[in-house]
Amino acid sequence: MSAESDLQPGQNLAHLLPPSWKGDVQRWFAEDTPSFDWAGFVVGEEEQEAILWGKSGGILAGVPFFDEVFKQVDCKVEWLMEEGSVVPPNTKTKVAIVTGKARQLLLGERVALNTLARCSGIATVSRRFRDLARAEGWKGVVAGTRKTTPGFRLVEKYGMMVGGVDPHRHDLSSMVMLKDNHIWATGSITAAVQTVRRVAGFSLLVNVECQNLAEADEAIAAGANIVMLDNLVGEELHGAARELKKKWKGQGREFLIETSGGIVEGSLTARVGPDIDILSTSAVHQSCPHVDFSLKIQPKKKS
The missing domain is CATH 3.90.1170.20 (Quinolinate phosphoribosyl transferase, N-terminal domain)
Structure with missing residues (x-):
């Protein structure tokens, strides 16, 4: 992938x-x-x-x-x-x-x-x-978020693409994202992923917001396509990403690792690394x- x-x-x-x-x-x-x-x-x-x-x-x-x-x-x-x-x-x-x-x-x-x-x-x-991400030699995806202005999302997503970043999901229907509230309301990551898989079908990616290595590991085991390591920084982030890639290599599970939460221009370079595939931030469109x-x-x- x-x-x-x-x-x-x-x-x-x-x-x-x-x-x-x-x-x-x-x-x-x-x-x-x-x-x-x-x-x-x-x-x-x-x-x-x-x-x-x-x-x-x-x-x-x-x-x-x-x-x-x-x-x-x-x-x-x-x-x-x-x-x-x-x-x-x-x-x-x-x-x-x-x-x-x-x-x-x-x-x-x-x-x-x-x-x-x-x-x-x-x-x-x-x-x-x-450009900041590319200057670090990182080849992953910089993406915006869904935290757009109501009624003006199309213009804002368009601006992201002209600038050269990925627009991420456009709405609740274009990708499954299971966030903390979905997990808490369902009872577990595994239950949430299995439940949505029954209705979402093969064509939709499932992205699971995870607070730590254990949650990310559970999400991958349950069949998540993307694990978002939310608000993890430093060695906690890169160590978790490295461990996940190492553990699941050759196991028949393809997944991407996304870093998100509080990323601004000054903290961007610390969040990219060889095991990070996606960096998502609202800073490219909020308060710019x-x-x-x-x-x-x-x-x-x-x-």
């Missing part, structure tokens, strides 16, 4: 988006303009050109969402930078040109900028985490700074 999942350069991640996602944009507009567009009345219907400026360094991410926002208000976007490329810091960088009626440009402005800024911020931190963009309509030329 391999944990390697780096995406290849040039792949268009927009092709992953489900057909339903464009309805999210309609909901964003409904939230931002629930009734009258008072200020839009001032600027009217004249065709205008607006420049999208990148004002802080980061990874450009969220292009399909930005495009769809302006498509729904009959504007066109011409990109001058590719998604996934670096917006340089400490300078204003022309990123795209948006054309359309002035009122429509301003109607889409804030919805598009908020989405782009958030998605790019997540991609930027994700890229930094991935946004990348600063602005959209400026070009002044009318004086006659």
Whole structure:
């Protein structure tokens, strides 16, 4: 079982988006303009050109969402930078040109900028985490978590992928994760794994959150595909991972070892090692700074 999942350069991640996602944009507009567009009345219907400026360094991410926002208000976007490329810091960088009626440009402005800024911020931190892990020579998977913003998960998971980290499970239906509460409510790791195996079928991986070596060993014996060593650090983590790999080698049990819990940028390198396959953290998408963009309509030329 391999944990390697780096995406290849040039792949268009927009092709992953489900057909339903464009309805999210309609909901964003409904939230931002629930009734009258008072200020839009001032600027009217004249065709205008607006420049999208990148004002802080980061990874450009969220292009399909930005495009769809302006498509729904009959504007066109011409990109001058590719998604996934670096917006340089400490300078204003022309990123795209948006054309359309002035009122429509301003109607889409804030919805598009908020989405782009958030998605790019997540991609930027994700890229930094991935690069830190790769600099250690570690070839495992850096992954985000399900601790996303309700209603905005698709954008946040997309930003992780543009940044080069694994999005982990997308929802409760996409992978079985048995956490401490599931174990306590069921009575044991073995009972929980056996119960879910009866209904989940062969196509779903089972990931079990474990507090120590003994729990991880029980989870593997019960048939877990992934054991998450939660909040273990230092030799307790690496010693347990090493012991598990050694014990089960050649026993016909394929499994991955995941480290998680409290991982931030400064503690990442201490958590990677030769026996760790996955490092999952919410730090790539929670409380990460946004990348600063602005959209400026070009002044009318004086006659």
